[in-house]
Amino acid sequence: MKADYNNIKVIGFDADDTLWVNETYFRDAEQEFALLLSQFETPNKIDQELFKMEMKNLPVYGYGVKGFVLSMVEMALELSNHTVSSKTIEKILDIGKDMINKPVELLDGVEETLKSLSRKYRLIVATKGDLLDQERKLEKSGLLHYFHHIEVLSEKESANYSKLLAHLDINPSEFLMVGNSLKSDILPLVEIGAKAIHVPFHTTWQHETVSQSVADNADYLTVDSINEVLNYLNQ
CATH class of the missing domain: 3.40.50.1000 (HAD superfamily/HAD-like)
Known part of the structure; x- marks a missing residue:
């Protein structure tokens, strides 16, 4: 009926x-991020920790690409014990810019x-x-x-x-x-x-x-x- x-x-x-289409781009970005940080943790662990960081930051940054990128930067600093290179941070920012500029x-x-x-x-x-x-x-x-x-x-x-x-x-x-x-x-x-x-x-x-x-x-x-x-x- x-x-x-x-x-x-x-x-x-x-x-x-x-x-x-939207979520597909976030999944792709998460894979790129895990590859960038692969010297510090396994992809599965990075994925889990990034999600936790996003949830922690949600009340502060809200939803969207910009909050996601800030969470990736913070996660990179935490996973690397603040030893992550400026080049890697730049690549994280580029991931975000690429997401924003998607058709x-x-x-x-x-x-x-x-x-x-x-x-x-x-x-x-x-x-x-x-x-x-x-x-x-x-x-x-x-x-x-x-x-x-x-x-x-x-x-x-x-x-x-x-x-x-x-x-x-x-x-x-x-x-x-x-x-x-x-x-x-x-x-x-x-x-x-x-x-x-x-x-x-x-x-x-x-x-x-x-x-x-x-x-x-x-x-x-x-x-x-x-x-x-x-x-x-x-x-």
Whole structure:
């Protein structure tokens, strides 16, 4: 049986790994970083310690490439007992610059889906990360004209979404969120009485994972690709 989306007036989209590729670049950067620091630790250990550093720094730096790079620099200093060379630090900074300068690679079906939905629904972006970086990616994506509003949140929890919907005068029962992260894009919306469609990406950041029991207890729809969203909405 199809989910009922007859009341939906506004559709929100996550950005990274929902509209375009993002997490893949972080995985590649982590591998580069582990190679740079291979004289000090094993790749697996470096990976584990870098994640711990990111979590420690999250309240200070927030999400995004810049915070990630600062965590890599701090991790390099710690793993090397402050003996890491300036050349290696420079290479870490270059990893970050390369990530920021990556072309925006739209995921399959994104533009066609937005074009179709924008004829009937008001579309917004609700994402998190570094404001400057997200604005840059939206500009480079060529998708900006489909959206009525862009919101870069510091966190994606139910309180943040409630505040956003109230600010935009959107009733939660008339709002649908589409995203790849159960933790950030789906469960908080279900909690406040909105609808949510999960479009999984092939890789997920460890911080965004949730237990299967939590996921199973929430009322949301999962589709294989973003263009399948059209099958559940009146066009």
